[in-house]
Amino acid sequence: MVAEMRNQGDFTTSEVEAVFARVPRHLFAPNETPEAAYRRDDIVERKRDAHGMVTSSVSAPWLQATMLEQAELRPGMRVLEIGSGGYNAALIAELVGETGQVTTLDIDAEIVERSRRCLDEAGYPQVVVVLGDGEHGAAERGPFDRIIVTAGAWDIPPAWIDQLAADGRIVVPLRVRGLERSFVLARDGDHLVSTGHRLCGFVAMQGEGANQERLTLLRGEEVALRIDGETPTDPDGLGASLDMPRVEVWSGVEVGGFEEFHEMDLWLATKADHFGLLVAQQSARDSGLVAPGTRMGAKTIIDGATFAYRTTRPTSEERTSFEFGVYAHGPDAQRLAEDYANLVRVWDRDHRYGPGAHIEVWPANSPATGLPHGRVIGKRHTRVSISWPQGAVS
Structure with a gap:
């Protein structure tokens, strides 16, 4: 799996590559064959609702690597993962080391129990697993240097921003006009600024943050x-x-x-x-x-x-x-x-060859006159501003 991921360019740092080689993914997918557990492109350990829709899964390795590279995790960081499966939390624990702190949270009691069991069996008892609605974060464990959301979000709730350290970042699959991208959002005064985004696809958020198309x-x-x-x-x-x-x-x-x-x-x-x-x-x-x-x-x-x-x-x-x-x-x-x-x-x-979109996330009550020129998309808690700087190069 790691060799294929390396060949496909999934890694940009040796640190992230090393933890994928170290954490036993099959232990977090006990109902799958080892061959299925280690496929680069496949999600595993799916849970479905009464209508057959997937409500929880362990994401494909390439996508997990993408978000971990986006997060730029370092030893000693405090990290909150919203949307649990166990495997990604173990990868995070390896990256932040013994001096770091990892909290993984999920709204589903069955998923929380399974994540706890798998983390213990794989040798990561230090990861704290919390049952709760991701909309509210985990204030008692914050502030966090990184908040990594592994469920498709429609908005950025105030709790995530409140629980973020002054120089922290949120990595979140945010849906914008039906298009989902994994954004890296950094605090800039009273708002967040995207420092990059990647194509992605996730199971949608449940609980108070749910918003269906x-x-x-x-x-x-x-x-x-x-x-x-x-x-x-x-x-x-x-x-x-x-x-x-x-x-x-x-x-x-x-x-x-x-x-x-x-x-x-x-x-x-x-x-x-x-x-x-x-x-x-x-x-x-x-x-x-x-x-x-x-x-x-x-x-x-x-x-x-x-x-x-x-x-x-x-x-x-x-x-x-x-x-x-x-x-x-x-x-x-x-x-x-x-x-x-x-x-x-x-x-x-x-x-086409320019710097790409410039994206900022502002509180919902921010006046339009103070936002960058471009498309402003109103959401429950925020207003997402998307503008397009000139600067195409050949």
């Missing part, structure tokens, strides 16, 4: 829009638009090789007034009603009864390079598709 059904449960925020103003019109002829516009912007372009998704999400993810079942994709890329959620701009979503087409016989395009349905499909394609071109021209 809304589904707007376009064709029963076969095709739907997943919306993180206000629902569309004309859901019936959007459903009817799916029967209208599809408009195609191609941007001329290509991507190939192993280049990541998830920063473009964030750009689109912050430039569109109404943004969501178009998701479809296999039958709708097979029939050609929607494009294949809707399986995981195609990035979609919505305007009244019209919607447009991004797609790709190969530009080489080997299918190693692709051009971004837009499919649109509705009474204003041509205009919205052109607008969408132009946003892709602007990203390519001004931000």
